[in-house]
Amino acid sequence: MPSVVPTLDFGSMTQAIQFLMEIDKLKSVQRRTKVLGRQRQENSAEHSWHFAIAALSLAPYAGENVDIQRVIQMALLHDIVEIDAGDVMVYDLAARAAIHDQEIAAAKRLFGLLPEPQREYFTALWQEYEDGESADARFAQVLDRSMPILMNLHNEGQSWVENDIRLEQVLARNTMIADTQPELWKHLLQHLQDAQRKGWLK
Template sequence: MSENFTKMLEFMSLVGHLKHVRRTGWVQKKVAVGGGPESVADHMYRMAVLSFLVDPGAGLDKHRCMKIALVHDMAECIVGDITPQDGISKENKHQKEKTAMKHICSLVEESVGQEIYSLWQEYEDQSSKEAEFIKDIDRFEMILQAFEYEQMDMKPRYLQDFFDSTKGKFKTEQVKAWVQSLEATRNTTPNM
């Protein structure tokens, strides 16, 4: 087996591990419906699909949005899903993720690794309109998932703190409109 394939196989295995890393917030809330809490891969996948819905008039590169969505949490295959409740500073979390991303990106062809790392850094720095849109999608996907868990569990508003954690943080008009519509739906849904 060539060294290149061995490294690529490690990359594939690490990325595949995201299918088994459960989102910490749901684990802490003991979400058990639907086979248990979603994985990081589940979250990233829906974010990428939601990127298809970018408003054509927003001046965003849809494909770049999809790529950012697919790499933004990639480091979690090594460091896990670190949340503010874990007691790790933002700086320490960023350093752990940066180290993980450098390792992950070293396992693939150099230009691919550079692209993945660059997209991840763009998201971390919030240095583009696409990164800002995907940050909004990240938060929106979380509250959409919370709403779905509340419906499945038939426990009205038990995940309210996830909604509260996003208040006033959305920046893009498109996602702000989605949030408003989701909140209106949540407020008019029976048993909610």
């Protein structure tokens, strides 16, 4: 797939602007993780921005077969469905399974606001991320899983402590980081074990 979004048809600019205004709602979707300093909850738009910057910053570790421009696009699109479906904590497996159909419906509605070919392109990119089978999607998912871990490690385990998360849960839920980016996982693992010793993880 191309790494650049298809050129906008100016005859459909109204639809593109309608989409942009609708996704402003992502700024109001609160996550369990708080911003550093813990003054307030992080919102999903902020997480998507941080994820995109992480892709740009960690690009040298991605591997030659990863297109970072596409990873950045996935980062910016991946959580838009939370406007309709809401945010569910990664460790709440039952809740995540329960909202699967809601997320698909949300993608159809939200990306459906766009004109073609953006509608098809955005939908396909979102689905590729969800499937996690391409090299780009796997690296994107590694970063998406890593960001809350990093935030907690630099915020005294805030969301782990508040939600009674165990080290075993973090390890089990993030095996794909170890499989895809073993060096990153080695870095995270030593800090996760230290976090448990500090009482931030059970």
